[in-house]
Amino acid sequence: MAGTGYDRQAAEDYRAAREVPRDGLDAWRAAVAEAVPLAPGMTLLDVGAGTGAFADAFHAWFGVTVLAVEPAEAMRALIPASAAIHALDGRAEALPVPDGCADAAWLGSVLHHIGDLAAAARELRRALKPGAPVLIRNAFPGRCDRDLRVRFFPETARTIDGYLGVDQVCAVFAEAGFARVGLHSLPQQSAPTLRAFADGLRRDADSKLRALDDDAYARGLARLRAAADADPEEPAVSWMDLLVLA
Template sequence: MAGTDYDARVAEEYRLAREVPRQGLGAWREAVADAAALAPGMTLLDVGAGTGAFASAFHDWFGVRVLAVEPAEAMRSLIPRVEGIEALDGHADALPVPDGCADAAWLGSVVHHLPDLASAARELRRALKPGAPVLIRNVFPGRCDRDLRVRFFPETARSIDTYPTVERTCDAFATAGFSRVVLRAVPQQSAANLAEFADRIRRDTDSKLRSLTDDEFNRGMDRLRASAAIVPDQPATSWMDLLVLA
């Protein structure tokens, strides 16, 4: 499946399986607030917005207007149609927005889908106001041990190894005048417990899980179910990086 090849079924499953429940995103809310002084009246550009979970969260948390750019029609059609969120068809290297329109940009689990990071960085430079930050939420090679998928399906690290590293991402953005400001790991509570996390897994919705053999996937599910039985009350906490460039 290509980076934008989501049909209606996969898009709906993505929404059910991959959207982190809002109550599990408290640390992300704080991390974003620390990295960008978002406030009502400001505009945030959400690039590769998917089904709009973060677009909605940013709108609700900070009162910002969100321009949610998403190339896959099936994903874009699930972005909530509410005042203050505009769902736009477009790609990271051809953003359908005016010059200097945004106070911050958000790229959530997107950089590994982009064919040309430097071109996307130049386009973000054009779309952002001077000094505005780019907030990247991603797993990066060599920094993914605390991602729950990697913990239970260790072979997923093989596909993460093909993702842009932090250094490669920073180098690409440096060509458009961005410098690294912050790199930190941030937790999320993906589900109330490991059993619920296991129940929500949909292999089709995750390129990392799709990259596994059936045996690797089944062994990972067995490991996850076994841990869920041993520690039934343990919250399903997963970590990803926040890389901020400005």
């Protein structure tokens, strides 16, 4: 599908550079388990599934079937499809799934890609069973200081400042019948150490880093290298929000 901006190289770069190692996501697994009792026999709708890292994680963690909806063909091709993980061509605004089919929905770093969020919220209301939650993992304006990129490349916050805020997202979803249940700031370990994180950074694979000019990028990299030298053991921990609506 056109217009997603991911060709084959971009999809492979995304998988190599942006996927968080599974064992760095323990806090996310625990927070999801707290929000919704997912179990074998249940269905998770992964909207904007990308290369399927979370689709695969949800199946491994909870034994659920995953409907992974992804518009970019090159990203979709990398989803580890199986009897339990179905890779579907589609968009949040027109989900290719039946009414009332899912026990929860997951939107990972996708809110700001969705052109018509109100339509997406209505579609989620249609696709979810009554009472089933929408789990949104995203950076939000004013809440991203502990994102590793923002910590070392503070100019990246400008991109996040352009995203919808938590209250705005809640207002859009309220129109479709969802209420705010919880908002949790959660850690993920992106790499074993800051040095490993710096070594694995791929400016071209990250739109927030790509948006920086060369000087800002060089300053940020120098800050990151200095912090890694100052504490070679510091793990590369980054924080994002989990917004739960139901």
